[in-house]
Amino acid sequence: MTATEAVLRPRTDSWLPDRLVASAAERKAGTQLRTDEFADWLAARGRANHFAVERIRLADLQGWSFAPGSGNLTHRSGRFFTVEGLHVVTGQGPVPEWHQPIIKQPEVGVLGILAKEFDGVLHFLMQAKMEPGNANLLQLSPTVQATRSNYTKVHRGSDVKYIQYFTSPGRGRVLADVLQSEHGSWFYRKANRNMLVLTDEDVPLDDDFCWLTLGQIGELLHRDNVVNMDARTVLACLPGPEQGPDAWALHPDARLLSWFTGERSRHEVRVERIPLDEVRGWTRDEWSISHDEGRFFRVMALAVQAGNREVTGWTQPLFEPVATGVAAFLTRRFDGVPHVLAHARVEGGFLDTVELGPTVQYTPANYGHLTGADRPPFLDRVLSAAPEDIRYEARHSEEGGRFLNAESRYLFVEAGDLGTDVPPGYAWVTPGQLSSLARHGHYVNVQARTLLSCFSTGAVPS
Amino acid sequence: MTATEAVLRPRTDSWLPDRLVASAAERKAGTQLRTDEFADWLAARGRANHFAVERIRLADLQGWSFAPGSGNLTHRSGRFFTVEGLHVVTGQGPVPEWHQPIIKQPEVGVLGILAKEFDGVLHFLMQAKMEPGNANLLQLSPTVQATRSNYTKVHRGSDVKYIQYFTSPGRGRVLADVLQSEHGSWFYRKANRNMLVLTDEDVPLDDDFCWLTLGQIGELLHRDNVVNMDARTVLACLPGPEQGPDAWALHPDARLLSWFTGERSRHEVRVERIPLDEVRGWTRDEWSISHDEGRFFRVMALAVQAGNREVTGWTQPLFEPVATGVAAFLTRRFDGVPHVLAHARVEGGFLDTVELGPTVQYTPANYGHLTGADRPPFLDRVLSAAPEDIRYEARHSEEGGRFLNAESRYLFVEAGDLGTDVPPGYAWVTPGQLSSLARHGHYVNVQARTLLSCFSTGAVPS
Numbered sequence: 001m002t003a004t005e006a007v008l009r010p011r012t013d014s015w016l017p018d019r020l021v022a023s024a025a026e027r028k029a030g031t032q033l034r035t036d037e038f039a040d041w042l043a044a045r046g047r048a049n050h051f052a053v054e055r056i057r058l059a060d061l062q063g064w065s066f067a068p069g070s071g072n073l074t075h076r077s078g079r080f081f082t083v084e085g086l087h088v089v090t091g092q093g094p095v096p097e098w099h100q101p102i103i104k105q106p107e108v109g110v111l112g113i114l115a116k117e118f119d120g121v122l123h124f125l126m127q128a129k130m131e132p133g134n135a136n137l138l139q140l141s142p143t144v145q146a147t148r149s150n151y152t153k154v155h156r157g158s159d160v161k162y163i164q165y166f167t168s169p170g171r172g173r174v175l176a177d178v179l180q181s182e183h184g185s186w187f188y189r190k191a192n193r194n195m196l197v198l199t200d201e202d203v204p205l206d207d208d209f210c211w212l213t214l215g216q217i218g219e220l221l222h223r224d225n226v227v228n229m230d231a232r233t234v235l236a237c238l239p240g241p242e243q244g245p246d247a248w249a250l251h252p253d254a255r256l257l258s259w260f261t262g263e264r265s266r267h268e269v270r271v272e273r274i275p276l277d278e279v280r281g282w283t284r285d286e287w288s289i290s291h292d293e294g295r296f297f298r299v300m301a302l303a304v305q306a307g308n309r310e311v312t313g314w315t316q317p318l319f320e321p322v323a324t325g326v327a328a329f330l331t332r333r334f335d336g337v338p339h340v341l342a343h344a345r346v347e348g349g350f351l352d353t354v355e356l357g358p359t360v361q362y363t364p365a366n367y368g369h370l371t372g373a374d375r376p377p378f379l380d381r382v383l384s385a386a387p388e389d390i391r392y393e394a395r396h397s398e399e400g401g402r403f404l405n406a407e408s409r410y411l412f413v414e415a416g417d418l419g420t421d422v423p424p425g426y427a428w429v430t431p432g433q434l435s436s437l438a439r440h441g442h443y444v445n446v447q448a449r450t451l452l453s454c455f456s457t458g459a460v461p462s
Numbered sequence: 463m464t465a466t467e468a469v470l471r472p473r474t475d476s477w478l479p480d481r482l483v484a485s486a487a488e489r490k491a492g493t494q495l496r497t498d499e500f501a502d503w504l505a506a507r508g509r510a511n512h513f514a515v516e517r518i519r520l521a522d523l524q525g526w527s528f529a530p531g532s533g534n535l536t537h538r539s540g541r542f543f544t545v546e547g548l549h550v551v552t553g554q555g556p557v558p559e560w561h562q563p564i565i566k567q568p569e570v571g572v573l574g575i576l577a578k579e580f581d582g583v584l585h586f587l588m589q590a591k592m593e594p595g596n597a598n599l600l601q602l603s604p605t606v607q608a609t610r611s612n613y614t615k616v617h618r619g620s621d622v623k624y625i626q627y628f629t630s631p632g633r634g635r636v637l638a639d640v641l642q643s644e645h646g647s648w649f650y651r652k653a654n655r656n657m658l659v660l661t662d663e664d665v666p667l668d669d670d671f672c673w674l675t676l677g678q679i680g681e682l683l684h685r686d687n688v689v690n691m692d693a694r695t696v697l698a699c700l701p702g703p704e705q706g707p708d709a710w711a712l713h714p715d716a717r718l719l720s721w722f723t724g725e726r727s728r729h730e731v732r733v734e735r736i737p738l739d740e741v742r743g744w745t746r747d748e749w750s751i752s753h754d755e756g757r758f759f760r761v762m763a764l765a766v767q768a769g770n771r772e773v774t775g776w777t778q779p780l781f782e783p784v785a786t787g788v789a790a791f792l793t794r795r796f797d798g799v800p801h802v803l804a805h806a807r808v809e810g811g812f813l814d815t816v817e818l819g820p821t822v823q824y825t826p827a828n829y830g831h832l833t834g835a836d837r838p839p840f841l842d843r844v845l846s847a848a849p850e851d852i853r854y855e856a857r858h859s860e861e862g863g864r865f866l867n868a869e870s871r872y873l874f875v876e877a878g879d880l881g882t883d884v885p886p887g888y889a890w891v892t893p894g895q896l897s898s899l900a901r902h903g904h905y906v907n908v909q910a911r912t913l914l915s916c917f918s919t920g921a922v923p924s
Contacts, residue, residue: 001713001721001889003882008710008797011895108727177720179727193727195720248470251463257901258639258657259463265570265641265655335470352813352903420465427463433473439719440902441814 016175017241020214023122024458027215031118032205035216042226045128045208046138052305053132057286061301062315071277073299073317079149081105081402083289083299083317085279086188088348089270094374099279101289101299102349103319103402104188108179110151111230112144112166112195115175116203116211123211124196125162125203126231131400132304133318135407139228139397140220143209161206165197172199176237179441180449181355183398184347186297186319188273191351191441192230194237214238218457224395225407229450232396236449238456240435245337249430250420259427260443263344264354271348288320295366297321300404318404323365324395325408327447328382330359330415331391332428338462339428341378341418345445355445356437359426377423382413389414392460396450410450412460431455431462478637479703482676485584486920489677493580494667497678504688507590507670508600514767515594519748523763524777533739535761535779541611543567543864545751545761545779547741548650550810551732556836561741563751563761564811565781565864566650570641572613573692574606574628574657577637578665578673585673586658587624587665588693593862594766595780597869601690601859602682605671623668627659634661638699641903642911643817645860646809648759648781650735653813653903654692656699676700680919686857687869691912694858698911700918702897707799711892712882721889722905725806726816733810750782757828759783762866780866785827786857787870789909790844792821792877793853794890800924801890803840803880807907817907818899821888839885844875851876854922858912872912874922893917893924 028035063076073083086102114125129141143162151160151167165171175196182190205211212220217235220226240246251259281292289299297319305313329340345357360382367376391412398406422428434452437443444452454460490497525538535545548564576587591603605624613622613629627633637658644652667673674682679697682688702708713721743754751761759781767775791802807819822844829838853874860868884890896914899905906914916922 001717002884003712003890008712008799009714011704011709011711011715011892013714013716106730174716174720176716177723179723193723242473247473249473250465250470252471252475253473254475254636254638255463258636261639261641261655268568337470422464428465430473 013175013239016239017243019122020238020456021241023214024218024456025215026121026213027219027458030121030123030211030213030216032211035219038216038220041210042128042138042140048207049130050305051130051137053137054303055287056301056303056315058284058288058301058317059286060303060315061317064315064317066276070275072275079107080147083276084188085274085276086348087272087274090346091268094370099274099281100296100348101276101279101282102188103186103190104273105190107148109147109192110144110163110166110195111142111192111234112162112197113231113234114143114162114165114172114203115196115198116200118211121213123213124217126210126212126217128208128210129228130306131228132302132316133402133404133406134228134397134400135225135405139400140217140226140231141228142231142234145230161209165199166195172197172201176239176439178237178439180233180237180438180446181350181442182446184349184355184445186349186403188349189351190349194234196234196238214457218454218459221454221457221459222392222394225397228397229399229446232450232453233446235456236444236452237438238435239439240432240456242432242436246430246432248335248337249433250334250339250428253433253436256427256429256433260344260354260356263425264352267346267353269346269348269353294322296363302404318402319406320404321363321406323363325363325406326360326379326382326411327358327408327451328360328411328413329451330378330382330418331412332414332416332418334420334428337430339430340412340434340451341415341422342427342429342434342448344425344427347445350442352442356429356434356443357445357448358451361447377426381415382411385411385413392454408447412451412454475637475701478701479705481584482700482918483703485676486680486918487677488583488675489681489920492583492585492673492675492678494673497681500678500682503672504590504600504602510669511592512767513592513599515599516765517749518763518765518777520746520750520763520779521748522765522777523779526777526779528738532737534737541569542609545738546650547736547738548810549734549736552808553730556832561736561743562758562810563738563741563744564650565648565652566735567609567652569610571609571654572606572625572628572657573604573654573696574624574659575693575696576605576624576627576634576665577658577660578662580673583675585675586679588672588674588679590670590672591690592768593690594764594778595864595866595868596690596859596862597687597867601862602679602688602693603690604693604696607692623671627661628657633663634659638701638901640699640901642695642699642900642908643812643904644908646811646817646907648811648865650811651813652811656696658696658700676919680916680921683916683919683921684854684856687859690859691861691908694912694915695908697918698906698914699900700897701901702894702918704894704898708892708894710797710799711895712796712801712890715895715898718889718891718895722806722816722818725887726814729808729815731808731810731815757784758825764866780864781868782866783825783868785825787825787868788822788841788844788873789820789870789913790822790873790875791910791913792840792844792880793874794876794878794880796882796890799892801892802874802896802913803877803884804889804891804896804910806887806889809907812904814904818891818896818905819907819910820913823909839888843877844873847873847875854916870909874913874916
């Protein structure tokens with residue numbers, strides 16, 4: 001890495017946290033539009049672009065086929081992604097071992113948000129983007145959301161707009177840039193590059209793009225299925241405040257890291273990729289590959305027509321969960337400082353065994369058959385929370401490029417009665433501690449990052 | 463994780479950096495012995511314990527055999543480690559693809575150093591420990607250096623001394639606790655838990671143990687083959703100073719992390735485990751498995767007799783490099799602040815593609831056949847450095863429990879003539895930035911951590 005001149009700089013951006021707080025405080029209007037105008041803007045983008053998706057038979061996939069020998073679902077280009085099999089042995093809990101289909105996508109994509117000050121307030125360039133699996137199809141996404149195939153032209157489509165800010169070092173000031181995992185239950189070791197870059201250049205504004213303050217995005221996070229997963233995970237990577245009350249926590253950082261290291265060390269998870277044909281307990285028919293007891297998800301296929309994507313039409317497989325998930329942090333204050341109860345989760349697709357997830361992260365329908373001590377801790381408490389204890393609730397879609405109708409209820413639930421004594425695998429952490437961990441990869445899982453974005457945008461006061 | 467009471471604490475240990483600096487300044491004497499008495503102490507420990515190693519035929523390994531079908535070298539217990547095959551495709555450089563034997567050891571071990579204040583100065587409890595592959599056999603190791611098999615009794619040996627400080631949370635104050643990688647060219651995704659724990663309990667002192675200040679250990683790091691690899695990597699995990707001049711760097715932390723993320727993203731490394739029998743270009747004879755051109759290393763076997771280990775005698779395979787390695791940081795000051803030139807290295811056994819290594823890390827004999835642009839950058843500069851430019855040089859042994867006679871020359875070489883313009887894959891970083899990264903796993907490789915321990919112990923002034 002080359003520096004332009006031999007002048008030292010402060011290692012940390014001391015000016016940034018205050019600017020972020022100021023942007024999060026601007027909730028009603030930004031430089032481009034008022035927050036109450038946003039729904040019309042998004043609807044207009046929907047009308048300006050033709051989108052349609054249609055469920056198709058697996059045999060009607062174009063360019064995709066089940067490989068002889070393995071049965072893996074692959075694209076003839078050898079790129080994009082494949083659907084393969086996974087055999088996971090945790091040796092713990094009510095389900096100590098299982099087989100499942102999994103998406104393998106070794107390419108690292110770029111999820112990038114461009115930031116710029118207007119009238120002294122930080123704004124973030126967001127895109128109205130169609131993804132075939134998303135509720136409402138059109139949601140608010142990062143400035144750039146591109147696989148390497150996208151921007152190196154495997155799609156043979158048009159250029160990815162604004163990509164140059166994220167591929168040419170020196171075009172702006174990097175606020176965050178980290179490889180983050182995605183859904184470990186559905187992806188095998190997938191990571192995307194989460195970037196925020198601050199520019200002071202004049203930025204030409206394309207029709208499908210919109211400058212918003214953090215506070216405006218925070219308001220939109222209170223609406224169902226508006227801010228897409230990629231936008232949420234990138235926003236979670238913004239640095240959190242570390243001064244004043246934020247310099248304090250129930251557990252010092254060194255002890256928190258030690259607890260996490262212990263959690264990662266004590267789980268001996270064996271993960272083995274297997275041919276899709278050898279996945280036991282799942283059955284393929286004309287339309288899908290599904291679990292024999294109807295749980296978890298189906299592998300299915302869509303045909304997509306789109307007017308403003310890099311290519312105008314395609315078919316692809318997606319995973320379709322059978323039911324809505326729930327992802328919730330229990331939260332309370334200690335000595336006035338907010339804490340959330342993090343859970344060190346094993347997911348079969350994680351690169352390194354364990355990441356921190358929300359207190360509760362389950363698809364309740366998958367666990368209807370479990371009772372008593374086998375029920376996931378805190379699940380019933382979240383499902384039966386009194387309305388006055390729910391500090392935040394919204395439904396959000398997971399990655400709409402790979403998952404169809406994958407919605408989760410995201411919640412913060414007040415739990416002032418819980419003490420410092422928590423079960424093994426759980427720890428009280430501050431939002432600032434989660435932010436510090438999210439500067440690095442493989443600490444905070446994608447569901448916890450959605451909830452963390454509620455803090456960084458002020459959707460939930462921290 | 464449970465807190466003892468609901469009292470907030472500062473997230474960072476602001477008192478710790480000054481105590482570490484004070485301990486590093488105590489170079490001549492500690493509470494137990496003077497530094498000039500250390501060699502006698504170590505020699506006495508050698509006389510008090512009987513050690514002998516003998517090279518044996520592969521067929522004379524007890525409990526180890528080549529598995530039918532794969533040819534993998536395995537122990538009948540299914541534990542310890544296995545020697546398997548690896549197929550690596552980087553697609554870059556003079557050697558874009560290769561096969562090799564590799565050690566697979568999925569267990570996470572504990573490398574732990576206990577710290578305690580005597581007369582207001584931090585001391586560290588070090589152990590005189592025999593390892594069969596080490597030069598001189600006996601070297602200075604961490605308080606605890608134990609695989610899970612060790613302390614869960616697969617060896618059926620005696621207890622691991624002092625292990626309770628590292629397995630029972632709450633027995634002390636954690637200064638550092640992080641899963642760090644080891645040699646990515648010889649191990650497949652191995653990680654050990656590097657821990658430092660501060661206690662104020664009375665600690666009974668065993669014969670083979672010695673309390674030393676950081677400065678005393680720093681003095682010993684100037685001697686060849688005294689401080690073992692495990693001690694060096696743990697000491698590298700101590701937090702570095704971050705105030706005053708140490709708060710400044712050529713690249714702010716956010717830009718450094720972004721550069722690192724870019725390096726990790728741009729390498730598409732394909733790594734595939736293969737049966738040892740299918741490793742091409744290597745041949746097994748009665749005594750070893752070796753490379754057909756005599757490069758890299760041999761897989762060989764030793765019989766060990768030891769008086770003070772958990773078990774008194776055993777046989778085991780080891781890797782024996784064919785020549786001495788070199789690991790060197792080029793170093794210079796910018797605006798008075800020391801920087802070292804880090805290299806983002808691909809090693810086939812890394813969990814996540816790339817880690818930061820020294821500027822130069824090679825076994826020169828393996829590259830004698832390469833010329834011109836194919837020679838590793840900066841290698842010839844280090845090999846031909848003028849004596850007045852060498853700020854530090856010592857020979858150290860790599861992990862003596864797995865590697866026989868694996869020695870490297872470790873150096874810091876002054877390079878005041880180099881500017882800020884460096885080749886792709888290289889970046890100037892401060893020792894404090896390396897320390898910050900080493901709080902987390904998979905950033906700083908084991909060779910760079912050896913050099914980093916020279917800063918944390920004051921062996922090299924930072």
